[in-house]
Amino acid sequence: IPGANVLGVAADLSDARGVDALLAGLPGNVDILVNNAGIFDPQDFFETDDATWEQYWQTNVMSGVRLSRALLPAMVDAGWGRVLFISSESARNIPADMIHYGVSKTAQLSLSRGLAKRVAGSGVTVNAVLPGPTLSDGFATMFEEERARTGKPLEQIGREFVMAHRPASVIQRAATVEEVANMVVYLASPQASATSGAALRVDGGVVDDIV
Template sequence: MQIDLSDKTALVTASTAGIGLAIAQGLAASGAAVVLNGRSEASIARAREQLLAAVPGATLYGVAADLGDAAGAERLLASLPAIDILVNNAGIYGPQDFFDTDDATWERYWQTNVMSGVRLARALLPGLVERGWGRVLFISSESARNIPADMVHYGVTKTAQLALARGLAKRVAGSGVTVNSVLPGPTLSDGFAAMMQDEIARTGKSLEELGREFVLANRPSSVIRRAATVEEVANLVVYVCSTQASATSGAALRVDGGVVDDIL
């Protein structure tokens, strides 16, 4: 299969590191022009340098905007070229007991994880429908279906993304625009590496070894028995963004290593 996105422009939110950066690289390697988004010009500059080293000659734009509120979304939208592909990757996570999670925390997670995608889809979907082609993706999580007891607030926002994507797919049915969700499981992202930094120094183990131990201890239902790489997540996203994926819409597609223990 030859995926060619050379006539497409993609926006990947929160794309200066981790899964978002890997997605941006995969799309750029397939020929798409990519709009990088991060909270600072410095983070965008670093990501641009990395991507140009990996994909020489890539067409890259950059917009610094924090999507945790409406003003940040407006700032991003005001600076965009015409977009064919929207990957809603912006999100925050962190463990906290339900009984200690106050309204302000719930609101912060809701605004960043859900409303950022709502705002961008509301603004960009009409143009995609008018042109008769487009791809919208929400990067959710296996936690959307396997709600973590120590991150109920996070899991709820990830489940909401599935509902949002399914509803939008139905809203634009027959238009040539697809809307889907991708659900990563434990992944060797920059965030995971930062979380494991002290453990790497203490034990001398590699990030991959610690990722495997984390999965076996915390996600024992995993079929692959290890954490995924960011590239493995990005590979699925790039396919779903392609012209070849035109019959896939309204789907919640797992790249969780089989953590969610069902056959659907």
């Protein structure tokens, strides 16, 4: 964006100290908060220990709890603001091989809906975005070994993954990060002023319903 001033703060949002470090590095009030800190990795339920569950809860859920608690009051006082949670289609379509992840993403839907009701009528909107399989850095890392072994481009691996594990997909491929970002940009804009407490899907039709 021409003329934009960009500030970076390195912080680990999986614990309260990291959130405090981020907040201390902010130059002023925040108008738009996108809670996008998250981790995922397949692991069988019976091999997922308490420490892993706690890691997912702290990273995927409590990071958004802490940041929203700190930043929402100023938005309410200003009469305008946007809070977004990057959830997942796995919040509704719980993967059998990532139950710990799915549970954390379902929790984000409850959190976003509850916060929207808490700040109702304030001019601040709170929504969740539910991507499906997406060609993100995390997706690329998960399939790094397969890419090296087969020489297949990430787009092809994404398409094969979708058709094998999310066959209900209407677009029959993985989304790009830009396609997910388009929904985020809309929800963060003034044009989305009548959308709050919603869970908007960018899942390519993976969740097989009409709502």
